[in-house]
Amino acid sequence: MKKVRFLFLALLMLFLVACGDEDSTDDSTSTSEDKKLALLMADLGNPFFHVLRDAVVEQAESLGYEVIIYDGQNDASKQPSQVEDALQKGVSAIVINPGDEDSTANALKEAIAQNIPVVTVDRKVNVDGILSYLVTDNTKGGVLSGEWLANKLPDGGNVIHIEGVMGTAPQRERGGGFLSVIDPAKNPESKFKILDTVVGDFSMAPAEAAMSDLLAKHDDIDAVFAQNDTMAVGVARAIETAGRDKDGIIIIGFDGAQEAYDLIKDGKMSVTAVQDFDFIGKEAVNFVDAYLKDGKKPESEVLVDVYMSDSK
Incomplete structure (x- = not known):
């Protein structure tokens, strides 16, 4: 009889331990x-x-x-x-x-x-x-960039527009906001001229290459709006490489990246639209x-x- 009781208790303990392990595994998986x-x-x-x-x-x-x-x-x-x-x-x-x-x-x-x-x-x-x-608010950032430039150059000037990845919301909205202020086709009161618009894919190398071509094509660039700071860095590099860093070309970026602030401090970039x-x-x-x-x-x-x- 004692053997039967001992066997029963042993089986009961094994059952309880097994249940406890199963519950523990389920809780761990869920967590x-x-x-x-x-x-x-x-x-x-x-x-x-x-x-x-x-x-x-x-x-x-x-x-x-x-x-x-x-x-x-x-x-x-x-x-x-x-x-x-x-x-x-x-x-x-x-x-x-x-x-x-x-x-x-x-x-x-x-x-x-x-x-x-x-x-x-x-x-x-x-x-x-x-x-x-x-x-x-990319549209607002584009508008603010345009308004900043209009205040900086009240008599207008020639502008290069460098766009990001085509079809994305930042590309459409930042560009749309900026052009609503600067492009005479959007704003009849604007005194600016859009010299050229190119695509930089929000990347430094494509923006630098595109800006190099534009510098060879135009000798009367007053300002560049790059739709992000990474492209603005490429623009600044192209200007310096071409020996045009004394031309006073205004560079406007967008992001608030550290690289932009470094260029602004060095006098190679003007301003950035800051997103948090x-x-x-x-x-x-x-x-x-x-x-x-x-x-x-x-x-x-x-x-x-x-x-x-x-x-x-």
């Missing part, structure tokens, strides 16, 4: 999945995007998330497979800086179908169900965190203010 956030960046070759990356990582880690970072390397075709990889790794939220507004749509539809919150930053994605689009990527990155994490914890939804589109600066 791990709830704490993974995917950050997909369009191009970490752009130094200013490091500000956004670092802000997301800092805020997410402070809230207990593991952050999985993907670099699109300015190649929009990479992001769809990166989204799929993130889903396979069991992320519970996605913050994405899209390389293209259309190519990632189908992959993100799958994330949304799984009730994974998606916040896009800097650029939109053409798909229903995005939790929020969090972005600098640190705030945007942290707020994007707060949006998905609040949704995961409480089901709280932010505004579908949040515009972050921008201002002009010639010093840091």
Whole structure:
């Protein structure tokens, strides 16, 4: 009888231990999945995007998330497979800086179908169900850049316009805002002339090459509006290489990157329209965190203010 009782107790203990282990495994899995956030960046070759990356990582880690970072390397075709990889790794939220507004749509539809919150930053994605689009007020930044130039050169002048990646929201909105002030075709009161418009893809080397060609073509350039600071750096390099740094060509950038402030300090650049990527990155994490914890939804589109600066 004692042997029977001992066997019964032994079996009961094994059963309880097994149940305890199973419960522990389930809790661990749930916690791990709830704490993974995917950050997909369009191009970490752009130094200013490091500000956004670092802000997301800092805020997410402070809230207990593991952050999985993907670099699109300015190649929009990479992001769809990166989204799929993130889903396979069991992320519970996605913050994405899209390389293209259309190519990632189908992959993100799958994330949304799984009730994974998606916040896009800097650029939109053409798909229903995005939790929020969090972005600098690019149109206002373009307008402010135009107004700054109009005040700097009240008698007008000849302007070069260097655009970013064509078709993206920053390219359209920054350019649209700037031209609404400077281009006589948009503003009959403008005294400026748009000498040339070229594409720099938001990258230094293409902008530098394009500016080199423009300097050979034009000897009467008064100002250049580059739609981001990385391209403005390329413009400044081209001007210096061509020996035109004494021409007094005004360079206007957009971002508020450290590289821009360094050039401004050295007198090689004039001003930049500042966007707050640190705030945007942290707020994007707060949006998905609040949704995961409480089901709280932010505004579908949040515009972050921008201002002009010639010093840091």
